[in-house]
Amino acid sequence: MTKFRRFVDTFVDNIIILIIILSVIAFYYPDNFKWMTKYTSIFLAVAMFGMGTNIEIKNLKNTLTHPKEIIIGVVLQFLLMPTIAFLLCQIFKLPKEIALGVILVGSCPGGTASNVMTHIAGGDVTLSVTMTTVSTLLAPFLTPLIVYVLAGKWIEVSLVAMFMTVIKVILIPVLLGIIVNIIFKEKMQYVSPALPLVSSLSIILIISGIIALNSDKILQSGIMVTGIVFLHNIIGLLSALGICKLFKIEETKQTAVAIEVGMQNSGLAVTLATANFAMSPLASLPGAIFSVMHNLTGTIFANIRKKKAYKHQVIRAN
Numbered sequence: 001m002t003k004f005r006r007f008v009d010t011f012v013d014n015i016i017i018l019i020i021i022l023s024v025i026a027f028y029y030p031d032n033f034k035w036m037t038k039y040t041s042i043f044l045a046v047a048m049f050g051m052g053t054n055i056e057i058k059n060l061k062n063t064l065t066h067p068k069e070i071i072i073g074v075v076l077q078f079l080l081m082p083t084i085a086f087l088l089c090q091i092f093k094l095p096k097e098i099a100l101g102v103i104l105v106g107s108c109p110g111g112t113a114s115n116v117m118t119h120i121a122g123g124d125v126t127l128s129v130t131m132t133t134v135s136t137l138l139a140p141f142l143t144p145l146i147v148y149v150l151a152g153k154w155i156e157v158s159l160v161a162m163f164m165t166v167i168k169v170i171l172i173p174v175l176l177g178i179i180v181n182i183i184f185k186e187k188m189q190y191v192s193p194a195l196p197l198v199s200s201l202s203i204i205l206i207i208s209g210i211i212a213l214n215s216d217k218i219l220q221s222g223i224m225v226t227g228i229v230f231l232h233n234i235i236g237l238l239s240a241l242g243i244c245k246l247f248k249i250e251e252t253k254q255t256a257v258a259i260e261v262g263m264q265n266s267g268l269a270v271t272l273a274t275a276n277f278a279m280s281p282l283a284s285l286p287g288a289i290f291s292v293m294h295n296l297t298g299t300i301f302a303n304i305r306k307k308k309a310y311k312h313q314v315i316r317a318n
Contacts, residue, residue, distance in 0.1 A: 015113070015200050016295035019207055023292060026212040030237040036209025040274050041165070043119040043202040045173040048136070049111050049188045050199035052177015053192060055133050059304045073110075073131045073257040074138065076240050081261060082146045084235050087229055089154075098221060100277060102228055104269040109135035109170075111265040112178035112199065113295060121302035123255030131260045136174055139268070140166040142235055149204070155280065162171035164209050170268060203291065206267050210274075210288035217282060222289070227289040233297050237262035255305045263298050266291040 011018075016187040036043075084267070085106025089099040110132045118128035139280045151157055181188055204221035240261035244254040269287030 004141055011197055011200060015116075015204070016292070016299065018200075019292055019295065022208045023211045023288075025207040027215050030212035030215040033212035036205050037213050037274055040206050040209060040271050043171050043206045044169045044271045045197040046171050047202040047267060048173035049110070049180075050170065050195035050202075051136070052134070052174040052182045053188060053195055054116045055129070055178050055181065057178070057182070059250045068247075069127055069244075069253045069257055070131055072244065072247060072249070073240075073260055074135055076243065076257070076261045077110060077131075077135050078107070078138070078142050078146065080239060080243075080266065081232075081236050082150055084232055084239070086104055086150045088232055092224075092228060094224075094228065095221075095282070097277075097280040097282035098225055098228075098286060099154050099268070100151050100280060101225075101273055101283040102232065103147055103151045104272050105229065105264050105266060105286050105290050106232060106285065107143045107150070108265045108272075109139040109143070109269045110260040111263050111267070111294075113203075113298065114260045114263040117259045117263065117298040117302045120299070121255045121259065121305040122252065123259065123305065124252040125256070127253055128256040128260050131256065131306075133174075135260075136170060136265070139265075140171045143268070155220075155277070157278065161276050162272060165272055166171045166268070169271055169275075203267050206270055207288050207291045210270050210284045213281060214285050214288070217285070221282060221285065225286050225289050226293065229286055230297070231291050233262055233290065233294050237297065237301055251308075252261055255302075259298060259301065262301070263294045264290065266294065 022033075028250050082103065083106075085102045089102055094102065103276060110131060115125060115128045115132060119125050140163060143166055144159050147162060148157045149158045208291075237258050241254060241258040249257065266287040269290070270284045273280070273284035
């Protein structure tokens with residue numbers, strides 16, 4: 001079991017490498033990967049179920065007794081990130097399909113990859129997990145509403161259809177995961193080590209399928225989309241960090257909030273695009289590229305924060 005845990009940890013920590021490798025293969029051999037897009041909703045639901053099984057109610061209660069950082073993080077998640085996305089769409093005058101995709105990414109909750117990055121950075125992992133949980137549970141209500149308000153400028157948005165999609169692929173699987181964890185608490189110790197592996201594989205399959213589906217359009221729009229999602233990600237990370245400093249939040253919590261805000265649940269963005277905007281296939285591209293981008297920038301940011309935390313420890317020791 002210890003060896004298996006080690007294998008899973010290594011797999012999850014290096015998910016970005018696997019994403020890049022399979023994305024490249026999917027780009028050059030799209031016919032072998034396009035079938036995956038038919039099961040995007042199922043893959044995401046599986047990943048969210050895995051997340052739900054890792055939620056400890058006790059830890060959630062303990063963190064919620066000091067809600068300052070969570071409130072700041074959630075407000076930034078659903079206010080700052082969509083606003084940045086909208087402004088980038090306006091400034092660069094993006095085509096409507098790509099603009100929709102960028103806003104979908106900006107309107108999503110934090111992704112589970114943020115918890116891994118927070119751990120690497122030496123940040124407050126409990127806070128990160130709690131923020132992911134809270135923003136994910138709020139997503140069925142806030143994400144469709146934000147997309148409806150901001151993307152309605154470019155394309156017709158069905159608020160009810162989006163709401164039902166998020167309920168099915170996010171809220172229900174997460175709640176089921178929490179319930180299963182509570183009922184089968186002791187037995188879950190035998191299953192839980194494999195769940196991060198399953199969740200990671202689900203995300204990899206989602207991204208590979210979208211890259212394959214849009215392989216012919218990536219050469220035309222890929223560079224532009226990559227630049228936009230990079231700006232969105234970096235501005236989000238640095239803005240969240242700066243705001244945390246203004247509120248005098250301690251270092252480890254600053255790291256958790258910044259990473260959580262900057263790393264969206266791009267799998268949800270892709271799922272919403274494919275499930276609700278099938279006539280706009282390019283809308284799913286920003287989410288797929290963001291999945292690669294935020295893991296790259298998140299890793300760099302996490303290592304910078306880790307070195308800074310180490311320097312602080314050395315100074316205090318002396």
